[in-house]
Amino acid sequence: MHGVLDMSTASDELVWFDGSVMPLSQARIGLEDRGFNFADGVYEVVRFYRGRAFTLREHLERLERSAHEIFLHLPISLEHLADEIRKLISLSHIEEGMVYLQLTRGQSKRQHPFPEAVKPTLFFFCRPVAPAWAPGEGEGCSIISVEDERWHRCYIKSIALLPNVLAKNKAISAGHDEAVFIHEGKVMECSASNIFCIRDGVIYSSPVGPKVLPGITRLVLMRIAERLGISFREEALPLEEALASDEVFITSTTRELSWVRQWDGQTIGDGKCGPITRQLHEAYLEEVEDEIGSVVAA
């Protein structure tokens, strides 16, 4: 099983909130925070393994780019933020988990124009994550296609996720795991993951941009594919071609790689995890080991 464990009963969760560490249950954000009123903010999810953050620099750089795209400035430097995140991971005493971080434009009288001199709201907390399936294991995912109703700036990791939430729930309520957004007949990404199709030994993934988030797991995989000499094409496949793939998998920070067994009711390949997906997942875990092994624990 993968996914965020239910910690709703945990009373000792900590949050870093505007510079202070406090119990999550005691942190308060005003009703007129623009994140709450307008979804005027961005976020990140960082995985840590054995208490050490993986690809923290890449995630914080994406955070900075997302913030820049909506004219929002990080109230602290990336170096300072990275240090504070490492400290909170250590204080949390969680070994396998994720950091959820959110930055909003802050609290001011509700009105559309950007307020002057408002302090952005920044917080992050740690949650345990159940380990993803080992390479090739598990039942594989069942995914369904949905029309892409999102805006055209999906390269921003925005907290405005209602179309993603609706798509995910459509999939779950019909007994599937993920929803795949289809834009003009072509495969973009999933509600909370990137998607990859393998045909004749070539990996296809839609280019990042208006309809695709630059996933950090995707970025790591591109590096791995290059190192292993596996062709990687940034090309959006028409749905019918994608459904005829030999292998399909989806990626995210918390799920790593999940192989797809079924898509729109059709079995992918022979209904098992394909050899390239397995090889890529194994290489991904080696990459994790290499990076966290070289990091000094906070």
Ligand SMILES: Cc1ncc(COP(=O)(O)O)c(C=O)c1O
């Ligand atoms: C819409 C969407 N695409 C892709 C991803 C994968 O991104 P990452 O690998 O950085 O977690 C996510 C992760 O939450 C997502 O929400």
